[in-house]
Amino acid sequence: MKQPVLEIRNLNVDYGLGGKAVHAVRDVNLTLHRGEVLGLAGESGSGKSTLAYGMTRLLAPPGVITGGDVIYHPGQAEPYDVLGLSDRGLREFRWNEVAIVFQGAMNSLNPVHRISTQLTDVLRAHQPSMSEHSRTARAREMLKLVGIAPDRMDAYPHQLSGGMRQRVMIGMALILQPQVVIMDEPTTALDVVMQRQILGQLIELRERLGFSVIFITHDLSLLVEFSDRIAIMYGGRIVEEAPAATIYRDALHPYSKGLLSSFPALRGPRRELSGIPGSPPDLAGMPPGCSFHPRCPRAFEPCSTAIPVLGRPEHLTGAGRSVACWLHPVPIPLEKN
Amino acid sequence: ACGESPNANNANASKSVDFLKIGMPNGTQTENHNPFAGTSSANALGYKWMLYEPLTQWNPVKPADPVTPWLASAVKWADDYKSVEVTVRDGAKWSDGQPLTAEDVAYTFTLIKGNDALNQHAIPFGDITVAGNVVKLTFKTPQFVNQNKIMASTPIVPKHVWEKIADPTTDVNKNPVGSGPYTLKSFTQAGVVLSVRTDGGYWQELPKVKELRYTSFSGNDTQATALANGESEWSFVFIPNAKATFVDKDPANHKLWAPGVLGIHGLYINTTVKPFDDVKLRQAMNMVINRTDIFHQAEASYFHPEIKSVTGLPDGAGDAFIAPEYQGKTFKVDVEGAKALLASAGYKLNGTTLNDPAGKPVKIKLSDPAPWSDYQTTLEIIKSNFAEIGIEATVEKPNQDVWDANVQKGDFEASMRWTNGGATPYDIYQTVMDGALLKPLGTAAQQGNFGRFKSPEATTALKAYANSTSDAERTAAMNTIQKVFVEQVPMLPVGADNVGGAYSTKNWTGWPSDADPYSGMQPTQPYALQIVLKLKPANS
Amino acid sequence: MKYFLQRMAFYLFTAWAAITLNFFIPRMVPGDPVQALIAKYRGQLSSEAIASLYVLFGLDKQGSLWSQYLDYWKQIFQGDLGLSFTFFPAPVSQIITQALPWTLLLVGVTTIISFLLGTGLGVLAGWRRGSWTDGLLPVTTFFSSVPYFWLGIIAIYLLAGPDSFFPSSGGFDSGLVPAWDQYFIPSAIQHSLLPALTILISSVSGWILSMRNMMVTVSSEDYITVAHAKGLSERRVALSYAARNALLPNVSGFALALGFIVGGTLLVEIVFSYPGLGFTLLQALGAKDYPLMQGIFLVITISVLVANLLADVAYLLLDPRTRKEG
Amino acid sequence: MTSTQDVDVVLEAVGLTKHFPVRRALRQLFSKQRSAVHAVDDVHLTLRRGHVVALVGESGSGKSTVARLLAQLYPRTGGDIRLHGASTTVHGGRQFRRYASRVQMIFQDPFASLNPVHTIRYHLTRALRVHGNNGDLEPALHDLLNRVSLTPPERYLDKFPHELSGGQRQRVAIARALGARPEALLADEPVSMLDVSIRLGVLNLLRDLKERLNLAILYITHDIASARYFADQTLVMYAGRMVEGGDSETVTQTPAHPYTRLLIDSAPDPDRLTGDVDPLDEDRGNGEPPSLINPPSGCRFHPRCPTAMPRCSTDLPVRLEIGDAPGHWAACWLYDREAVS
Amino acid sequence: MAIPTSSLDQVIPGQGAMAQPATKPKRQRFLFLRNGKAATGLAVLGLYVLLAIIGPWIAPYDPSARSNDLVQAPSAAHWFGTTHLGQDVFSQILVGTRSVMYVGFLAGIIATTLSVLIGVTAGYLGGKADDSLSVLTNVVLVIPAIPLMIIITSVLNNASDTLIALVIGLTSWSWNARVLRAQTLSLRRRDFVEASRATGEKTWRIIVFELLPNLTAVIASGFVGTVIFAVLSEITLAFIGITSNNGWNWGTILFWAQGQQALGQNAWWWFVPAGLAIAVLGTALSLINFGIDEFVSPRLRSAGKTKLRTAAGGTVRMRIGFTPVLDQSSSPHTQARYVATPVARKVGS
């Protein structure tokens, strides 16, 4: 069995406090294993980014982590709770262990510094003993790795195209050889050709360097192609989690099914698309019970009253599957701390 | 940090104070020591009279007193005042060591004669000749009324220096050579430092004050603050509520002395505007003005001494000139008398409104530029005074240029303004009443008679006073002039011009005072030199 | 390069417009210098001096407006600004060179200090929101709304006085001559403290506020989050990432402020009787001294333009995005 | 093509060309050459009643420019736009309004294309008013909202855009376009800013409108799969030029032009196995689209083309029939029979 | 062409349309009143407006009327003491409010109108019109306002408040015009403008009904800023005696107080209140401006709230880059925070 690197347990994230708080992530349990690509899907506003930034405490105000643990397993040492780190500890932890590629590359790069500066200041902060020369050399190496000519080292972000910027960000994420790379919609701003090129490169690098990836997008067909395991979020919760191929072939949750039938396929027979009726829920006024039930074609009695628990449905034996749906009731909830 | 610093000797402050700090509120200065230029720093700060000296000194506080010989040992005017013989003092030396001679005096007047721009008093010079140490000046018209302007207000300059100057009107006289007891030490835009002469060539005993430090302040406020703080020891500036803001800061040393002189401030009435062409109305208005209030509230109880004599002549300086019939006659606020007078002239007081004989309410617009706060306060007081006899006054504050133009063109109803001043009351009355200055409405009357006052009697008398050859004739003319002024009320006199100053006795004593009014008190006038010569260290 | 040429064209045009305006504005002002001089010396200057002054100022002969305008340009190109009336016969250029250093030193230095201090505090306030720095804001808001002259006068009343360290007026001790020596410089500094302090108090808040707002805006940019995610030190994130970007818009504000140094010092100089250009302008105005007014306006406009030019250059250096190729 | 089809032609672009002048750089100041962005070059397309034509291509290939040219929002540099066969050029004013009442445009971003300060009622009222509906507007408004399935209409009329979801906003935008009772609808990426789950609803609505109102629709997208799903005919654009066209199924299933193939191969495909080495990986070459200021000579795709021939860099390829299906063509020398044979 | 534009460029509402639900529409427009700063500012401003209207009627004395209480300290009869003429300072302040508010607001309206006309037109039309309007704007911007105002005012004889407001308004529109131009440029590129053009709307309708409503917050903020500037300018002009205004305003009071050396005679009551009145008015206007700023820029708004109150009553300080972690002692799975606690390996898998 694969080793876990990052375990998210019962994570709760709110925007704001008190009565007006928006519960953007609720009771999320998720485990990322060493070397795997974990896809996180769900429509806009389902809490994917919140989850990703929440686990490294990078949410902008008024985000507040109201509960849960994020347990990180370093290779050799004892695992520890990331949320419990001191500021200094957290700074050391960041990028060394978990690096993030943010949604918009243009906005992720500081417009007034050369990319060489932005690459090397990671090294300067985390490996102060490193010489200036070897820092530059390392930065150069990283750029080469992501397919950017090292002579663009001294370019400013605005002098690079969108794809190049995104690749710089990927290179920057890998510069310290972290265990985990979180990628929040890294390719939505790019066209398909570029998207494939970058993702292909990333998969290749993962094979060489052995890091794990949390890959966030709402493009399920992309996820299915590129990730090992997929977790689907709806209304701040994970509603289904399974190996990619399993989800694609046999999604259990009606929402997952709906998502999958919203994409026209390019190849194969023209299948009829059903989509998902209704509109995404308002996080401030979540419906009681399963938050998907107002849109669910198969909703029945318990859906509107009780929240389904995420777990392995009893009638299934497939490895690493779990779903939160009353159609597939879970016998005993998974371990509770 | 170089040894030859011009500031080096300022550092040894442990010595007892041997300098005097003089301030004037005249703004930034540029270096110009030309004594003839009205715009020069030497003129604005007054230090030209410490470098250059006049032929005689006169005392504006007691204008009837005889003049004090200065560079001239004697001055002899012809009876008709169309020529004068000046005997130049022996032993005076210029600061460059050359002797001061009659040639220098003659050259000075020739210079003025030849340059209209230097002839500030518009003196009609005739021939100028030298005979030994006597200079004879002739004039095209009698100069009785101008005698002190010629003798006491003309700085005598060295011929050997000035004849080399290409254009005396624009030269800044960078290295002034004068006959006075001081020489220029340094100039900055904020002030000037003079130090006492060291060549031993001054013709009198040198003053005790070794250094005069002139500072130019940005305006009245800063100057007054500096006086209160002791940063200035002598100045001529309007200090509002002087007792509280200045004297009380150091009652033992902070002093004010502001004697009146022959020049006054008053409310000019435009005598062409109905109903103010009516003498009776003007008389009534004159009767209700509360000059005491104005003196205390607008003039800080000192600045423009209250005019008491009905002739408009200030106490002290004017005493010698008051006609016998007006001796002892002083202004009193007499509202009832004014009302009675108006009633007799056909005016009707209708409640609080005075109606003229034609039945129209009497209204008057008083105007003066806004920044002249003492005038503005005066107008506010006059306004409430007029209200007591039913005249509704409004105060207008046009800007200064507009006001200037309006007053000169006769486009005003009433306005506070000054008169010219001089050694005799002639200048005062001439400014107000001279028919020779009369211009039609709409044409600028630049020199006087802004109220378009027509009185052939006054015009003749003024002319007679200036041109006659005997004192008796002059006295008769002056009496006539005063009679017209008092009876016709072309202007409502309010306060006297003053030659005052604020000073501190902390370091220096010997200032003129009521007890010893040996001169005026302004640091910018010729007599300032007389004062400086008399100052003694306070602690000696 | 194209950008640069465009800017140059703009500067030339603006300079022409402003200089032309300089020529016409004083001529709109009614009144004439001689009358003004006489009124200034209420009763001290005799009415007879009028004619002599007209001759002196050369006002008795003047050509058409157009020929005056041409002459004016000719003079400007010869670096000749004419003679002042108030300080006749001092050349305008001399008066300006005499006053300008004071203005530049006092207000220039304080403007720079104010900018640096305000920006620094603004960075702090913007970065550490919710800490004590929040208390700074109401105070600074209040001080930025106080009329400057009022503050200055109150400062003189409270702090300057006969026995106080702070002189109430002037640029240096009377009796001293401007020189770079151990007597003059301390005196000049001592005299400049109170004016500088009041300028600082009333101007620093503007910088604090604008910098704080920019910091807040920039702080929520993605690249700041990225910088945090990269585990950079707080200092580096705050300064090199947030403040560095937040500074950019403030640079143009700073340039404008630099430009207005010369024109905006009027009140300081009036209140503190401090030597300088602003007060000279007011005097010139009161005296209808066209040549001086024109000269000072010229200096002001040129300094504003130069400051803007510098800001453009600074912007070019600070913001790589403006350095577009081509 | 039959003549009955020609009767149905609503809007036709013939050799449509648009160059955006770029401000001259300094060094060009002295040369006569004027540089321009060659955003659209020589584009032919035909919109027919009840037909959807899809225009696909990567970002910056000139798709939006084509739409705006057709809507006469930009003056064109060359070519012709024919409305019912008649050449039209409008500059503004009444003429423009008359044109706008027949050809309407829907923008990519429903969040930006509605003015946030106005209600839905305002937006729709303006559309009706401008196009001469001066009577009682209430029934017309209801009708419009019903048509885009925003029911009941009263619930939406007085809402502000921010109170609606993205899909609802896009429906309002469509309703506004319908307010002019157009014959042709130019939909510029109408769903790319929308969430996956709502996209479908909007596309289905458009299809429904096409059928019910017999509209001619130009559907612009970079998602070639949705073109397959939604459009009758698909045109592929690359760097300002049309490179391939034909009925959607043919173009997507048997792409002819190398660029179309690249596009289709790049599209995410769940059926592809994870970890497989990408078949196109090696010969993709430089992934950057070309500069449109100095577009490559000959075929604009040749610098990236795995099958480029010497001829491709010199000669501009012409439309060549592929022959596998009627109307399928590609602008590629690979299909030049004379050269091949 | 413009000199690098202001920070406002970056806070244009709804630039990232997905991220931010664009500008607040009407119903939420007055939401900014909920902003404490804006509400305080508006309350104070309201008081001033009220005084401006009723001041002359409630003033206990005629502000110009002399009395025999010369330079009296504050007392029950004279709340703010008296002047050297025995005038009541409190009445002068009350009566002076009207002129200050009138000039401030009129100048604000004039400058704002000009800046909207010129800025928005330049931004929307672009091309030659933009170039020439921009040059005009920049020339006016470059010419120093206060000296120009002094010169113009000194030309005008006995300028009325209206005339002074006009002068101030005419010399102070350029900065706002530049900001508005930049805003308009960015709005013009927004789809809804194109969309209404595509609908067939007329240009003037687009400017007036589509663009302007979206600029209201920026315009309002510029207006408030100009009012502050105008008030300070009016007072400064009066103080240095350039305006020969016959009526009372706070600058006139200060002019008299300074001319009479009020502080020198320890008559602080004569000098201090007018200055404070100005400062408080300025502060109130600034507060409103902050409110508007925060309203326009959601980032500033949420940044205002740096402390959040938990249900338990504690506060949590927000920090960028370090999301607070709430200590929920009730929660069973909470460890001691802020210590890197090793967690037993068994919990995994």
Ligand SMILES: Nc1ncnc2c1ncn2[C@@H]1O[C@H](COP(=O)(O)OP(=O)(O)OP(=O)(O)O)[C@@H](O)[C@H]1O
């Ligand atoms: N600052 C905030 N204040 C209040 N609610 C917020 C804030 N930021 C995000 N949210 C809410 O939190 C929820 C989750 O947002 P999040 O950004 O995690 O979604 P996402 O799944 O990443 O969506 P997308 O696919 O659009 O990126 C959304 O409903 C959003 O409205």
Ligand SMILES: Nc1ncnc2c1ncn2[C@@H]1O[C@H](COP(=O)(O)OP(=O)(O)OP(=O)(O)O)[C@@H](O)[C@H]1O
């Ligand atoms: N107003 C304009 N001025 C100059 N160049 C322009 C203008 N509008 C578009 N372009 C250029 O024309 C080319 C085509 O742009 P267009 O917007 O039509 O592309 P697109 O295919 O719609 O791209 P996307 O998928 O990103 O919307 C681009 O290179 C763009 O930079």
Ligand SMILES: [Mg+2]
């Ligand atoms: Mg997201």
Ligand SMILES: [Mg+2]
């Ligand atoms: Mg587009």
